[in-house]
Amino acid sequence: MGNYRKKRKKNMLLNRLVTRLIGLVLVYGTLCPFAISQDIKDVVRRSSDGVVMLRTYGRFGELIALGSASMVRSDGVLLTNAHVIEKAFQIEVKFPNGDYRSVTHVIHVEPETDFAVLKVDTSNVQTLPLGNSDSVQIGERVVAIGNPQGLEHTVSDGIISAVRLTSFEPGTMLQTTAAISHGSSGGALINMKGELIGVITFLIAGQNLNFAIPINAIKSFISDTTWIDLQLYAEQEFLRSSDYFLLGARCTLGAAGPEESLPLFQNVLAMDSLNTNVRIELAAIYEALHDTALSINEYIEVIRLEPENSKAHFGLGKHLALHGQKAEALQEYQILKGLDDLNAQQLFSLIYPQGIGKER
Numbered sequence: 001m002g003n004y005r006k007k008r009k010k011n012m013l014l015n016r017l018v019t020r021l022i023g024l025v026l027v028y029g030t031l032c033p034f035a036i037s038q039d040i041k042d043v044v045r046r047s048s049d050g051v052v053m054l055r056t057y058g059r060f061g062e063l064i065a066l067g068s069a070s071m072v073r074s075d076g077v078l079l080t081n082a083h084v085i086e087k088a089f090q091i092e093v094k095f096p097n098g099d100y101r102s103v104t105h106v107i108h109v110e111p112e113t114d115f116a117v118l119k120v121d122t123s124n125v126q127t128l129p130l131g132n133s134d135s136v137q138i139g140e141r142v143v144a145i146g147n148p149q150g151l152e153h154t155v156s157d158g159i160i161s162a163v164r165l166t167s168f169e170p171g172t173m174l175q176t177t178a179a180i181s182h183g184s185s186g187g188a189l190i191n192m193k194g195e196l197i198g199v200i201t202f203l204i205a206g207q208n209l210n211f212a213i214p215i216n217a218i219k220s221f222i223s224d225t226t227w228i229d230l231q232l233y234a235e236q237e238f239l240r241s242s243d244y245f246l247l248g249a250r251c252t253l254g255a256a257g258p259e260e261s262l263p264l265f266q267n268v269l270a271m272d273s274l275n276t277n278v279r280i281e282l283a284a285i286y287e288a289l290h291d292t293a294l295s296i297n298e299y300i301e302v303i304r305l306e307p308e309n310s311k312a313h314f315g316l317g318k319h320l321a322l323h324g325q326k327a328e329a330l331q332e333y334q335i336l337k338g339l340d341d342l343n344a345q346q347l348f349s350l351i352y353p354q355g356i357g358k359e360r
Contacts, residue, residue: 007080011050027199034171040143040155040157042194043192043304046194047188047190049095049097050071050128050144052071052094053066053068053069053147054091054094055091056085056087056091058089059238061062061090064087064088066150067081068183068188068200069093069118069187070128070199072130072222074127074128076123077117078093078119079115080116080185080186081199081200082113082115083114085116085157094152095125096152096153099122101120101122102121103118103121104119104121105119105230106119106233108221109233110169112169112219112337113170114213115199115221117218119227128195128217130192130196130215131196131215132195133214136160136174139160140191141157141190141191142176142189143155143189143192144179144187146183146184149181149182156180158176158210159176160174160176161175162175170213170217171217172217173201174212175211176189176212177208178278180203180208182208183247185202186199189212197215198212199212199213201213222235227264232325233347241271242278243270245271246268246278247266249264249268252264253281259315265281265285265291266282269282274308275281276312279305281326282298283295283302283312287319292319296319300316303316308339313335313336313343314343314347316330317329317336317347321351329350333347
């Protein structure tokens with residue numbers, strides 16, 4: 001009888017322990033995620049008005065890019081990426097309340113680090129408090145706010161997955177699992193205190209590898225008092241860019257012909273070797289000068305840089321067709337059919353000048 005009572009008491013204690021464990025699971029498995037989600041909601045509620053959308057326009061008023069920015073001073077100073085404002089002559093800022101303002105001055109731009117500090121024609125705006133990116137911990141929860149593809153105030157959350165050492169300034173980058181997309185550039189990476197700890201800069205597509213510039217690398221430039229008018233800055237950058245020299249090369253081509261313009265186009269390409277438009281124009285110049293080999297090389301290089309460049313596929317296919325390489329030209333025709341049907345038909349006519357449609 002004594003053993004029975006001891007066994008019964010032991011079972012009762014076990015039942016109580018199990019009941020408490022189930023209670024803990026319910027609390028930490030249900031209530032804690034709710035608390036975390038509430039924290040994120042609170043961060044977004046307090047921070048989202050400090051993130052704005054940028055539209056940049058070129059020399060002739062054409063839309064160049066969409067991006068994001070973080071307001072860091074109430075008198076209208078914002079942070080974004082240098083690549084967002086590249087070649088911009090006008091920068092339009094859209095605030096969360098629907099107001100539009102223009103960027104009037106450039107405070108500081110660091111192309112290598114990829115950040116820009118700009119002044120907007122406004123005051124008394126909501127700002128994001130600046131955090132300390134040196135104290136960021138791997139595994140720390142963060143929120144990203146930006147405008148990917150123009151979808152305003154898109155929010156994602158994740159963790160700091162790594163602090164990466166780099167061979168370029170600022171020496172470190174914050175890696176995060178918080179999802180970003182094109183258009184998020186310049187957006188805010190915010191800790192759970194609601195502090196700006198990084199400026200979103202780039203991603204590696206398909207890998208969930210997203211990076212931000214640590215805010216500590218930018219802080220000292222926010223208070224700069226030397227400003228330059230945006231229009232003056234844009235003109236100075238244009239005069240230093242390959243675009244200025246390309247304009248001269250094109251004018252020379254129209255006025256004096258391909259032979260005189262060739263060294264000018266080659267100079268532009270030396271300044272900007274990834275400019276596929278310049279390579280297409282160079283290929284046409286080589287063709288006009290009867291240098292087929294160099295023309296073909298330029299088209300091949302464009303296709304390497306931009307596999308879906310229809311002008312390059314047409315140009316290469318045309319050379320192949322005119323030199324009797326029908327099978328290779330047909331390969332370019334097959335690619336062109338999925339890119340540019342009109343050019344594809346023109347190339348087909350060059351491959352089969354007699355109109356032998358049955359051999360398609």
